[in-house]
Amino acid sequence: MVFLLSWTTPASSLDLKISLHNDQMVQSVIFTVVDGYYRVSAEGMKAVNCSPGDSWYILRGDDGLYTRDHRGQWSLFKEIHFEAPDESSIFSLKPGEPLLESREYKGGLEVGVSLESLSLINEINMETYIMGVSEIEGGPNSPLEYYKVQAILCRTFAIKNIERHAEEGFNLCDGVHCQAYKGRNLWNEDVEIGCEVTSGLVLVDEDSVLINPVYHSNSGGETQGAEKVWLKEEAYLQPVLDPFSVGLRNSTWERNMQVRDWIYYLLSYNIVFPEDADTSALGMKQKHRKDYYRVLEDSIAVSSIREDFNYRSDFFDILVDGDMIRIKGRGYGHGVGLSQEGAVEMAGRRYHYTAILNYYYHQVFILPYFDLKLLFSH
Ligand SMILES: [Zn+2]
Known part of the structure; x- marks a missing residue:
């Protein structure tokens, strides 16, 4: 069950520091x-105000930051701070080395x-950050109800x-190490509404502990328990039958290979398949998710096979078709x-966001984060 408790306090007072272009070793x-x-x-500099159109060029040097300000004057600083009076101010950032797209x-x-690059730290309100992340993680054309789900997942992860x-x-x-963030939400008003409607809400387990809100592209019709992938069981990450994921873009996939190549692959696990054996013994059906082939x-763990061949999922059948092996997979x-x-x-079938979260996560609760803090401070 998901219980929606009263929520009145927005998470507006929670600010975050996000490292921008964290994986790119930006020099300027x-x-x-x-x-x-x-x-x-x-x-060592008198603070100045900058208006729309004003630009600063910043280059990393051995002894600090070489900066050319909006009036063309060069200086050397250890750090420089661009402070926004409120959330309505917007800046763009264009890395020059390496040359990357400009983001707002x-x-x-x-x-x-x-150590090896510029440190670029965006100081941003939690909810504004969630809007940017939800757009990237939730895709550009999802229904509003889905963006509410995505906002709660991203907020829970962030906190x-x-x-x-x-x-x-x-x-x-x-980066993907945390959550993909490419700046402010630009294109989709529903992303903003989805965040605002669920402002401050997070997912917790039965002990009021924030859950690890893991998700994936498509289950192929059945999700699996956390212990199957990460060896540690979580009460809220249990397998569920998932007919909603069938018949969609990433529901199925297929790969083929020669039977002789498959038999050769088995040798890497010290499995010797006799030449005179019936090759139909190479097949496998996963009506429900199995652990082993x-x-x-x-036997070999299906997760190992997935890893070896970089398959989209470990939910696949192995069909023997003459001298070919056909791998018919489900999910991504x-x-x-x-x-x-x-x-x-x-969401497209008009399920409420609480019902969607309730469907995929077992015995979780939706709470305002600030109530949660109060819960533990007493
Ligand atoms: Zn990270």
Whole structure:
């Protein structure tokens, strides 16, 4: 069951530090004010205000940051801070080395020097960050009800992992290591509404502990328990039959190979398939998800086969068709937790977001984060 308790306190007072272009070893950037204004400050410099169109060029050097300000004046700083008066100010950031696309962000920016690159830290309100993440993680054309689901998942992840990069001086990175974040939500108003309607809400388990809100692209018709993938069981990550994920874009996949190549592959697991044996013994059906592929007296974990061949999922049948092996797969991803395509399908069929979360996560509760904090502070 999912219980929706009263929620009145928005998570508006929670601010995050997100490391931008965290995986790209950026050496130089151009910061430009797009909307509102920014107060720019650095050690040894009188703070100045910058307006839309004003740009700063920042280059990482051996002894600090070489900056050319909006008036063309060069300086050397250890750190530089672009402070936004509120969430309405927008800046763009264009890395020059390596040359990357320009992205727009809300909130402030702290620039410093880290070991091998610039340190680019976006200081941003939690809910504004969730809007940006939901757009990337939730895809561009999903139903509004799905964006509510996505916002709760992304918010739960963010708060659960808020200390993940604490030693590096920020909360989360903008790569897939944490959650993909490419700046402010640009295209879809439903993303913003989905975040606003669920503002501050997170998913917790029976002990009021934030869950690890894992999801994948498509379950293929049946999800699997967390222990199948990560060896540790979680009460809220149990297998569920998932007809909503059938007949969609990533529901099925197929790969083929020669029988002799398959037999050769089995040798890598020390499985010797006799030349005179009936090759139909190489087949496997997974009506429901199995742990192992059994061949003669031996077996291989289906997850290992998936890994070896980089299959989309470990939910596949093996059919022997003459001298060919046909791998007929279902789903895309690890299959644990929520199936995104299944959840989008449910949203399209007018299921409420609480029902969707309730369907994929076992015995979870939706709570406002700030109530949760109060719960534990007493
Ligand atoms: Zn990270």
